Amino acid sequence: MEQICAVDSALVPVAVVARDPMLEAGAASALRACPELVVVEGEAAESARVAVVLVDAVDREVLDLARARRGAVVLVVAEVTAVQALHAVLAGVRGLLRRRDADARRLTRAVMAAAVGDCTVPPDLLDRLQGAVGEPVSPALAGGGLSERERAVLALVAEGRETGEIAKELCYSPRTVTTVVHDITRRFRLRNRAHAVAYALRAGLL
Structure with missing residues (x-):
């Protein structure tokens, strides 16, 4: 615990x-x-x-x-x-x-x-x-605007992994993981990590 x-x-x-x-x-x-x-x-x-x-x-x-x-x-x-x-x-x-x-x-x-x-x-x-009906997907995200590193981090966020767990799994520092997620949400004007996961799922990127 x-x-x-x-x-x-x-x-x-x-x-x-x-x-x-x-x-x-x-x-x-x-x-x-x-x-x-x-x-x-x-x-x-x-x-x-x-x-x-x-x-x-x-x-x-x-x-x-x-x-x-x-x-x-x-x-x-x-x-x-x-x-x-x-x-x-x-x-x-x-x-x-x-x-x-x-x-x-x-x-x-x-x-x-x-x-x-x-x-x-x-x-x-x-x-x-992925098959659920939701908001339209961001054009930038739908166009494949995620790097391999961003996609890997976001996939683990979608699994409910904590920042430390993601860092250990991908051999990154916790600071790097936090920065990657922040960059995704800022670049695509998403509200938070949860919003980023939903958009990536709708775009078929996860």
């Missing part, structure tokens, strides 16, 4: 949002087990670095909430289709878990990944995302 939770020396404030008090309490309890996280409530929840949102389905209200949040959003949903997953990522959601898969380890991992800008999506949805 220590390796999963090590983002930096500061505690990561995380809020839990759910209509069902039992689900909210369960998620909060799981997150408190990580020593690098602090679950916040009330006014502090509005500015939390990460918000875990537990819902039954991905609808317009959920997408609007994701866009409005200042911090990262990890969405825990009862069921989700590839189309819904794509819309969630494009709305800025940085973590997506099915409720049945959201045990303490996976939920904590998704929150810590979101805290550093990484994106976590269920592996079985990644292949299907």
Whole structure:
């Protein structure tokens, strides 16, 4: 658990949002087990670095909430289709878990990944995302505007890998990985890593 939770020396404030008090309490309890996280409530929840949102389905209200949040959003949903997953990522959601898969380890991992800008999506949805209907693909990206290094980094981001893991896998420094992802999002005017992954999937580059 220590390796999963090590983002930096500061505690990561995380809020839990759910209509069902039992689900909210369960998620909060799981997150408190990580020593690098602090679950916040009330006014502090509005500015939390990460918000875990537990819902039954991905609808317009959920997408609007994701866009409005200042911090990262990890969405825990009862069921989700590839189309819904794509819309969630494009709305800025940085973590997506099915409720049945959201045990303490996976939920904590998704929150810590979101805290550093990484994106976590269920592996079985990644292949299907290419065929999902979403936003038009950036012309530059559709034209093959990614280098081999950028494509390799982005592919691992799509798998939900953390910056340190990507650096180790590709024999780069963590700083290089961060710079590569930043360059991609800036060059194609994308909102964040999650948005970059969604566009690359739509363009068939991953």
